[in-house]
Amino acid sequence: xxxxxxxxxxxxxxxxxxxxxxxxxxxxLIATDSDAVAAGVYTQNLVVAASVTQNRAxxxxxxxxxxxxxxxxxxxxxxxxxxxxxxxxARLAAAAVGGSEPQALVMSTGIIGHxxxxxxxxxxxxxxxxxxxxxxxxFDSAVRGIMTTDKFQKTASRSVEIxxxxxxxxxxxxxxGMIGPNMATMLCVVMTDAALSATVAxxxxxxxxxRSFNCISVEGHTSTSDTALLLASGASGVAPTSAADRAxxxxxxxxxxxxxxxxxxxxxxxxxxxxxxxVTGCASRADAHHIAKTVANSPLxxxxxxxxxxxxxxxxSAAGYAGVPxxxxxxxxxxxxxxxxxxxxxxxxDAKLVSESMxxxxxxxxxxxxxxxxASVRFWTSDLTVEYVNFNSDYST
Amino acid sequence: xxxxxxxxxxxxxxxxxxxxxxxxxxxxLIATDSDAVAAGVYTQNLVVAASVTQNRAxxxxxxxxxxxxxxxxxxxxxxxxxxxxxxxxARLAAAAVGGSEPQALVMSTGIIGHxxxxxxxxxxxxxxxxxxxxxxxxFDSAVRGIMTTDKFQKTASRSVEIxxxxxxxxxxxxxxGMIGPNMATMLCVVMTDAALSATVAxxxxxxxxxRSFNCISVEGHTSTSDTALLLASGASGVAPTSAADRAxxxxxxxxxxxxxxxxxxxxxxxxxxxxxxxVTGCASRADAHHIAKTVANSPLxxxxxxxxxxxxxxxxSAAGYAGVPxxxxxxxxxxxxxxxxxxxxxxxxDAKLVSESMxxxxxxxxxxxxxxxxASVRFWTSDLTVEYVNFNSDYST
Numbered sequence: 001x002x003x004x005x006x007x008x009x010x011x012x013x014x015x016x017x018x019x020x021x022x023x024x025x026x027x028x029l030i031a032t033d034s035d036a037v038a039a040g041v042y043t044q045n046l047v048v049a050a051s052v053t054q055n056r057a058x059x060x061x062x063x064x065x066x067x068x069x070x071x072x073x074x075x076x077x078x079x080x081x082x083x084x085x086x087x088x089x090a091r092l093a094a095a096a097v098g099g100s101e102p103q104a105l106v107m108s109t110g111i112i113g114h115x116x117x118x119x120x121x122x123x124x125x126x127x128x129x130x131x132x133x134x135x136x137x138x139f140d141s142a143v144r145g146i147m148t149t150d151k152f153q154k155t156a157s158r159s160v161e162i163x164x165x166x167x168x169x170x171x172x173x174x175x176x177g178m179i180g181p182n183m184a185t186m187l188c189v190v191m192t193d194a195a196l197s198a199t200v201a202x203x204x205x206x207x208x209x210x211r212s213f214n215c216i217s218v219e220g221h222t223s224t225s226d227t228a229l230l231l232a233s234g235a236s237g238v239a240p241t242s243a244a245d246r247a248x249x250x251x252x253x254x255x256x257x258x259x260x261x262x263x264x265x266x267x268x269x270x271x272x273x274x275x276x277x278x279v280t281g282c283a284s285r286a287d288a289h290h291i292a293k294t295v296a297n298s299p300l301x302x303x304x305x306x307x308x309x310x311x312x313x314x315x316x317s318a319a320g321y322a323g324v325p326x327x328x329x330x331x332x333x334x335x336x337x338x339x340x341x342x343x344x345x346x347x348x349x350d351a352k353l354v355s356e357s358m359x360x361x362x363x364x365x366x367x368x369x370x371x372x373x374x375a376s377v378r379f380w381t382s383d384l385t386v387e388y389v390n391f392n393s394d395y396s397t
Numbered sequence: 398x399x400x401x402x403x404x405x406x407x408x409x410x411x412x413x414x415x416x417x418x419x420x421x422x423x424x425x426l427i428a429t430d431s432d433a434v435a436a437g438v439y440t441q442n443l444v445v446a447a448s449v450t451q452n453r454a455x456x457x458x459x460x461x462x463x464x465x466x467x468x469x470x471x472x473x474x475x476x477x478x479x480x481x482x483x484x485x486x487a488r489l490a491a492a493a494v495g496g497s498e499p500q501a502l503v504m505s506t507g508i509i510g511h512x513x514x515x516x517x518x519x520x521x522x523x524x525x526x527x528x529x530x531x532x533x534x535x536f537d538s539a540v541r542g543i544m545t546t547d548k549f550q551k552t553a554s555r556s557v558e559i560x561x562x563x564x565x566x567x568x569x570x571x572x573x574g575m576i577g578p579n580m581a582t583m584l585c586v587v588m589t590d591a592a593l594s595a596t597v598a599x600x601x602x603x604x605x606x607x608r609s610f611n612c613i614s615v616e617g618h619t620s621t622s623d624t625a626l627l628l629a630s631g632a633s634g635v636a637p638t639s640a641a642d643r644a645x646x647x648x649x650x651x652x653x654x655x656x657x658x659x660x661x662x663x664x665x666x667x668x669x670x671x672x673x674x675x676v677t678g679c680a681s682r683a684d685a686h687h688i689a690k691t692v693a694n695s696p697l698x699x700x701x702x703x704x705x706x707x708x709x710x711x712x713x714s715a716a717g718y719a720g721v722p723x724x725x726x727x728x729x730x731x732x733x734x735x736x737x738x739x740x741x742x743x744x745x746x747d748a749k750l751v752s753e754s755m756x757x758x759x760x761x762x763x764x765x766x767x768x769x770x771x772a773s774v775r776f777w778t779s780d781l782t783v784e785y786v787n788f789n790s791d792y793s794t
Contacts, residue, residue, distance in 0.1 A: 044718065045714060045717040045718045046716075046717040046718070046722070046723060046725055047713055047714050047716070047717030047725045048717075048725075076710075077710065077713065077738075077741065077742065077743065078742070079726075079741055079742045112710035112714075113709070113710055113742075113743045219695070219696040219697060220695075220696070221695050221696065221697045221698075221711070221714070221715060221718070222714070222717070222718035223714070224714050224717065298616070298617075298618050299616040299617070299618065299696065299781070299785075299789070300616060300618045300789055301618075303785075303786055303789035303790040304789070304790070306786065306790035307789070307790035307791055309790070312510070313473075313474065313509035313510055314618070316444055316474065317442060317444050317509075317618070317619070317620070317621050318618060319443075319444070320442040320443040320444030320445075320619070320621065321441065321442045321443070321618070321619035325443070326443060328443055328444045328445075329476075341474075344474065344476055345474065345475070345476045345510075346474065346510045384696070384786060384790075385786060385790075386783045386786050386787060388696075388700075388786075389700055389703065389781060389782060389783050389785075389786055390783060392696070392697055392700035392701070392704070393700040393701070393703035393704035393706070393781075393782075394704055
């Protein structure tokens with residue numbers, strides 16, 4: 001689905017031969033008309049792609065001009081040659097829009113351990129630069145150019161008034177599984193025409209990512225290449241300087257990032273359920289996040305959702321091994337609003353009714369409440385199906 | 398397979414109606430002829446079965462007389478009534494062998510959140526006490542009485558000379574998946590006729606468990622009921638008092654526990670491979686263990702083994718998110734002795750040859766070597782198959 005492109009941005013996606021299927025774009029450029037602000041958050045994996053190392057050193061910054069994204073090849077675990085290739089990609093993209101290498105960021109996603117086909121990348125950058133635009137066709141081609149195993153396009157946007165003037169936020173993302181040859185990685189680019197300093201942009205993005213991209217999982221395998229960028233062109237002329245304006249922008253950015261983030265487990269490889277897990281009543285947000293992640297990534301919890309089984313024993317016992325202290329006698333669990341477990345004992349629920357509610361809804365809402373404090377987190381994950389196992393075991397390097 | 402029962406022990410398994418299938422024993426008693434030493438290690442899950450809480454308070458001890466095990470019902474998440482039932486089981490078992498409640502331990506495995514059928518348990522304990530023996534039939538019935546989803550019996554034994562005199566160690570265990578209604582839990586009872594103090598028995602067991610039961614996983618979901626006991630009757634009259642004797646006994650106990658522990662992922666639900674993962678060259682054993690566990694529990698790593706795919710990208714990237722610092726440029730990986738990845742780059746290996754070696758061997762040996770120190774760990778896990786997903790999603794509470 002197309003969205004308005006914020007002022008000051010042009011973009012395009014092309015096919016240049018990195019993917020074997022010529023029907024699919026595999027290189028995207030997103031450029032600003034003049035120097036812009038860029039902030040980034042990156043994978044916490046120790047084993048990272050060359051692009052991640054280089055982007056980390058370049059953001060946040062206030063002289064950003066272009067980001068080049070290729071799909072079909074992650075350029076990860078490719079050593080020094082991979083680092084040179086990534087830097088050359090940045091140089092080529094920057095030159096194509098009249099900038100220099102430090103002003104360009106790079107994202108690569110796809111197979112690990114293969115060198116980039118630099119001739120194809122070079123021609124692709126030139127072709128994309130010639131096609132840069134702001135219409136729906138340009139936007140859609142750019143979105144397709146970053147996709148790998150995604151079954152659908154992942155986009156979101158909001159228009160918000162700040163100081164009586166409109167600011168546009170539009171974001172694109174990709175991701176369906178985590179990492180490995182043939183695997184997808186989570187990538188996201190948020191564009192806005194708000195005028196932000198690099199420091200503020202970084203703060204806004206870090207806050208939003210903490211509540212969106214850091215609260216999703218498919219199988220819990222952290223990628224070598226996860227990247228989310230916030231690009232601010234300033235072309236709206238609107239600078240959110242007051243605390244109230246900042247709060248409005250933060251709230252809007254959070255919404256956009258959460259909307260996008262939820263699309264990833266919703267498109268999780270083989271997934272039949274999107275599970276929204278609210279962990280409440282914890283002593284700290286970190287505690288709540290740790291419990292949520294542990295529950296979400298348990299294969300026994302995931303397969304219970306696959307089978308439409310309100311299997312509280314798996315959920316409560318997964319929380320129990322998260323390494324976070326809590327009183328097991330004060331745990332309460334609801335599934336789709338129905339009370340399942342209360343004060344350390346199963347509640348008198350209608351198992352058939354709960355199971356039917358899970359079977360009839362692709363989205364399942366789980367609330368796991370503790371009595372340790374006021375902190376909470378909302379986390380999204382997918383279930384684990386036979387299709388996931390087939391997809392990830394049929395593949396051969 | 399039957400093994401010699403160490404001196405001073407008698408045991409028996411019976412069917413008393415806890416399981417729906419009358420062909421399967423569901424209650425086992427293991428008794429000592431007089432006061433004996435008992436040490437225990439238990440699940441680290443915060444949510445624990447009543448039996449675990451009570452056993453923890455009772456071990457290590459030097460007045461042990463009997464352990465009663467029931468399968469088919471975990472008596473977990475059953476509140477105060479569950480605690481009373483567990484204590485009553487201990488009282489009945491102790492009385493049946495002429496002891497008192499504090500001298501009896503209890504293990505329960507099976508469905509969570511259901512009350513124990515205490516009438517059946519009571520008659521089962523009486524029936525088992527009447528059948529206590531030392532022959533193969535008694536041993537085999539006791540082994541069957543602790544099984545749930547296990548496809549085969551898990552036993553191991555060693556005879557070792559200490560000070561020129563024989564000491565027998567014989568152990569039984571169960572486990573195939575982790576926890577949840579319908580799930581198996583890891584239980585183990587090691588019997589020896591060595592004469593040990595409670596302190597020494599606890600030290601020996603803790604050391605052995607750290608290298609065996611704490612180094613296995615199926616899907617990584619920690620049970621509410623995991624328990625391993627070391628029971629020492631002293632009936633051999635052999636007391637390993639010197640450091641050399643202790644070392645011999647420790648080594649033998651480690652061997653028995655490792656042999657048993659490996660049988661659990663080998664019987665992992667739906668498993669087609671048993672993966673032995675050596676993580677070497679770490680700064681500490683805890684670091685190596687953390688990396689091994691993270692790699693072993695990654696669904697992407699597991700499905701790669703299912704597909705006979707030497708997918709080093711998944712293994713190396715899983716190590717990267719284990720939270721342990723290491724130099725990615727100094728990582729080396731071998732699979733079944735073939736070099737796959739070296740110094741941050743893929744090695745020139747024959748992918749077809751490696752894949753065939755994985756396909757043709759149910760056991761796969763992976764060595765993941767770092768350059769951070771001298772610590773290492775050996776870990777065993779199973780792969781993740783369609784059968785695992787079907788088994789765990791078909792089930793309904």
